[in-house]
Amino acid sequence: MTPRLSIVVVGFDMARELPRTVTSLTAPYQQGMAPRDIEVIVVDNNSAEPVRRQDFQSDADITVLRVEDGGVSPCRAINKGVQAARADMIGVVIDGARMASPGLAKAALEAARLAPEAFVATLGFHLGPKVQQVSVVEGYTREVEDQLLADIGWPQNGHRLFEICALGESYRHGVLAAPPETTFFVMRKAAYLDIGGYDERFVGLGGGLASFDFFERATKAAGDAFIMVVGEGTFHQLHYGATTQAGGIRRNAGEGRSLGDVYAQEYAEVVGRTYIPSNPVPHFYGRLTHPAARALFFPPTSE
Template identity: 85%
Template sequence: MTPRLSIVVVGFDMARELPRTVLSLTTPYQQGMAPEDIEIIVVDNNSAEPVRRDQFQPDADIKVMRVEDGGASPCRAINLGVQVARADMIGVVIDGARMASPGLVKASLEAARVAPEAFVATLGFHLGPKVQQVSVVEGYTREVEDQLLANIGWPHDGHRLFEICALGESYRHGVLAAPPETTFFIMSKAMYLDIGGYDERFVGLGGGLASFDFFERATRAAGDAFTMLVGEGTFHQLHYGATTQAGGIRRSVNEEGRSLGEIYAREYAEVVGRPYKSANPAPALYGRLTHPAARALFFPPVTA
């Protein structure tokens, strides 16, 4: 049986985080979906300890593949995962540390019915009291995060993740303005391939601004069928990633004192042929507020 949605999840050295992410994308955690509806393709981007199939639910439709020549960027791994996807609709989780809320898949598929060229995107949140590049210097650790998850009884009620999170920097305006990227999206596989997928010329740590480039191309192709979800999203687990460790993109990373953000911006200009500037497309909104704490996250107060 062909699944309704194939989800590509890229992981690199995420033995703690990746199993939670995959669990959050499968049934029965994902509400309103049957097990045969969802195919998960876990792409191990050359982790030091190879990802194994037995790390995940034995009865779920999960394929594990390993990419040994992807480099420091996930772009090649994503494209290879999409190539083997069996469903006509594909989803992508570029960062395998991102757990999903329980209605993410159902709401995404519903929103995508609007048009064949639909591109449905989500907001991204960080577990913990603040964005993790800040909270890690204020005492936030994996052990603190594990206790937060235990306190809300995860995975029993996944929408309680909204009680223990903060908006990621790219999503600080909520759904009232289009973000420059997304943490999870779905679209047709045909449309993904038509726009060229992720540009593998982005070879920088973590992919640099590859997600910004892909998001711009995808929203342009979708036009009025670009949709942001309300009430569902992804939640970043602490794993000291490229942009979520102390200092984030502002930290110096080379002998010249250049910040990670400056290096990303330079690579973007070289690949795309111009400096990055948000196209700021206007999204349609789809969904409902699923938890009282979600309102202030999706519709944050407007600040001057």
């Protein structure tokens, strides 16, 4: 049976985080979705300890692919995962450490049905009191995070994730301004392929600004059918990733340059110009699913 949604998840050395992420993307955690509705394609981007199918629940539609030629960028792994997708609608989680809220799949599919060219995106949050590139130097650890998840009883009520998170840096305005990227999106597989998917010329650590480039192309192609989901999102688990370890994109990358400088240079070389936010105007779809979500999606002040 063909699933309603194929979700591609890319992981690299995430033995702690990836099983939680996959659990959060499957039924019954995903509310309003049957097990047969969602296919999850886990793409192992050459982890030192290979990801195994038995790492995940046995009764879900989960496939594990391994990519050994993707380098330190997830772009090739994402494209290979999408190519393997069986559903007409695909979702992508570029970072396998990002757990989902329990209504994300249903809300994204409902929004995508509003227009055939729809590109449906969401906000990204960091578990913990602040963005993790800051909180890790203030005592935030994996052990602290594990206790936070235990305190809210995850995964029994996934919307309580809004109680223990902060807006990611790219999403600091909530939905009051369009972000430059997204942590999760849904669109037609054919539309993804039509715009070329992720540009595999982005070979820098973590993909650099590949998500910024893809987001700009996807929202441009969607036009008036760019939709931001309200009340659902993804939540980043601490794994000391390229941009979420101490310093973030401002950390020293050598030769007097920051990681952000390196990313900007690669973007200019690939795209042919410096990065300038396109600021697309989205429609909103969804509802506030938890009292703590209001101030996150609609911050009282913005920079």
